[in-house]
Amino acid sequence: MSKKNIFITGVTGSIGRELIRVFLERTEDNLFLLVRPKASDSHEERISKLLAKLGINGKSVGRIRVFAGDVAQGRLGLSERDWKVASGESDEFYHIAALTNLGASREEAEKINLQGTIHALELAREAHQKGRLGRFFYFSTAYVAGSLTNIHSLEDELPEGPVFGNHYEATKFLAEQKVREEMAEGLPAAIFRPSIVVGDSARGAVSEFNVIYPFLRLFAHGLLKRLPSRLDHSFNIVPIDFVVEASFHISRQRDCLKKTFHLVTENPPTLDLLLQVKEELGDFPPVEVIPPEDFLVEDLDPREKEVFSSLKPYLGYLGSSLTFDTRNTRKTLEGSRIPFPNTDRFFLKKIVDYALEKGYFLRKV
Ligand SMILES: NC(=O)c1ccc[n+]([C@@H]2O[C@H](COP(=O)([O-])OP(=O)(O)OC[C@H]3O[C@@H](n4cnc5c(N)ncnc54)[C@H](OP(=O)(O)O)[C@@H]3O)[C@@H](O)[C@H]2O)c1
Incomplete structure (x- = not known):
């Protein structure tokens, strides 16, 4: 070559x-x-x-x-x-x-x-x-x-x-x-x-805890008690x-x-699955998922309001009904031995476990 x-x-x-x-x-x-x-x-x-x-x-x-x-x-x-x-x-x-x-x-x-x-x-x-x-x-x-x-x-x-x-x-x-x-x-x-x-996919290992991880840390710290989304919404x-x-x-x-x-993944996990994994993995504070049309910022306490306003740019990632066409990727990967990722319960556990192991959730928010 x-x-x-x-x-x-x-x-x-x-x-x-x-x-x-x-x-x-x-x-x-x-x-x-x-x-x-x-x-x-x-x-x-x-x-x-x-x-x-x-x-x-x-x-x-x-x-x-x-x-x-x-x-x-x-x-x-x-x-x-x-x-x-x-x-x-x-x-x-x-x-x-x-x-x-x-x-x-x-x-x-x-x-x-x-x-x-x-x-x-x-x-x-x-x-x-x-x-x-x-x-x-x-x-x-x-x-x-x-x-x-x-x-x-x-x-x-x-x-x-x-x-x-x-x-x-x-x-x-x-x-x-x-x-x-x-x-x-x-x-x-x-x-x-x-x-x-x-x-x-092997260990959930990552060099930088960015994008979705700070969100998960807010759950872990109990700073996110209510979330405007739906349990059946998925995140890719x-x-x-x-x-x-x-x-x-x-x-x-x-x-x-x-x-x-x-x-992308072709089987994005739902918010419901993420919350189940959270329950299984530790004694994290509960999170209430409220349909967006019923979610009122006025109901939040002052600290929650502050957290919520900093979260606005991220909200679309944790629960949306946006889906993705994968025909080009699927066709080009055919015969390559690179399967589309399986982002199931076990994978979610791996990524949360890895962050736990590295002490990421203990870091100050
Ligand atoms: N991570 C994701 O979830 C994700 C998802 C979808 C698409 N993407 C896309 O994939 C690409 C890589 O993402 P990533 O997660 O690897 O990003 P990342 O970890 O944030 O790294 C960004 C890279 O861009 C460099 N950079 C930023 N501003 C620069 C500048 N002005 N001049 C030269 N270099 C600059 C950074 O260099 P320094 O070290 O100097 O800051 C760093 O090497 C991006 O285009 C991103 O939009 C990422």
């Missing part, structure tokens, strides 16, 4: 770091990693520390080249020299970086998610025009459909009139729209849309290993371009 140069953003995040592990272990490709320097560590130091943490050393480290950059900046914040290398020598581009904080302001989310993607597309377009770049992969989210929308969301289109639960979803929608426009203009691209990424979680394995496999298929892939 020939050696390619793969340009990747967002590698210090939970999905990106697992994807570079797969590239280093299973390919001979060179990796061009765009990383933000921090006040404490340079871009190179950040990658050295990350590789040490992932247990990656030896020869494969020589295949990595780290570029200082910031996707929110024009030309991705790359130096003239690095832009030239990236646009002249990249064969594939994985744009993974994003601001995933669901409570972020519109301005912050737009800068990184929308502008960041516009800047990534500029590089991809130039690299493609130079005759080098053959594939651009964009990590979107299943929630471009809007976590408060009540539809069956299709893979190959963006829904009309989505009801967003937060600025993250709204700006990821706009960013995906840009990728689609560019794809229609001829950029060879494909889009991955994971749902809510949680721990791995997906183990990280499925997202990484499926995106890696799909990206290597000849016919993956111009398509969108929902990386």
Whole structure:
């Protein structure tokens, strides 16, 4: 197999770091990693520390080249020299970086998610025009459909009139729209849309407790006594290993371009099941699920009101009737030995158990 140069953003995040592990272990490709320097560590130091943490050393480290950059900046914040290398020598581009904080302001989310993607597309377009770049992969989210929308969301289109639960979803929608426009203009691209990424299917292990975990911690601390939802509503979680394995496999298929892939579970657990697992796993305070039309913020005590207002951007994830089409993903994974994840009671127990084992629920809210 020939050696390619793969340009990747967002590698210090939970999905990106697992994807570079797969590239280093299973390919001979060179990796061009765009990383933000921090006040404490340079871009190179950040990658050295990350590789040490992932247990990656030896020869494969020589295949990595780290570029200082910031996707929110024009030309991705790359130096003239690095832009030239990236646009002249990249064969594939994985744009993974994003601001995933669901409570972020519109301005912050737009800068990184929308502008960041516009800047990534500029590089991809130039690299493609130079005759080098053959594939651009964009990590979107299943929630471009809007976590408060009540539809069956299709893979190959963006829904009309989505009801967003937060600025993250709204700006990821706009960013995906840009990728689609560019794809229609001829950029060879494909889009991955994971749902809510949680721990791995073997142990429930996760590098960052984000997105749904802070919610679970509020249950554990008894700070969430009442929830506007329905017991039969489901929440779409997906183990990280499925997202990484499926995106890696799909990206290597000849016919993956111009398509969108929902990386989701086909059997999302219900809120009822989550509450049953909570009962089984420990002595957690009770939670009352109230139909949204009967839920009145005025009934909450002052502390609950405070918690509830900070939770608003998350509410759509814990119980909704949004469902996802998986035809492209299912077809492309056929014969791959990558099954759709089973997110049943046992899996839920694993992810809660892992967080318990790591003392996550004891951490201060
Ligand atoms: N996790 C989920 O549940 C989920 C679900 C659906 C879709 N997705 C999508 O999948 C992708 C990866 O998600 P994740 O969970 O791995 O995210 P994450 O853990 O929050 O990591 C985000 C990554 O983006 C980088 N980044 C943020 N702003 C940047 C900037 N201005 N310049 C350069 N890099 C920047 C971060 O770098 P620093 O280390 O410098 O901050 C980090 O590497 C995102 O596009 C996200 O929208 C995630």
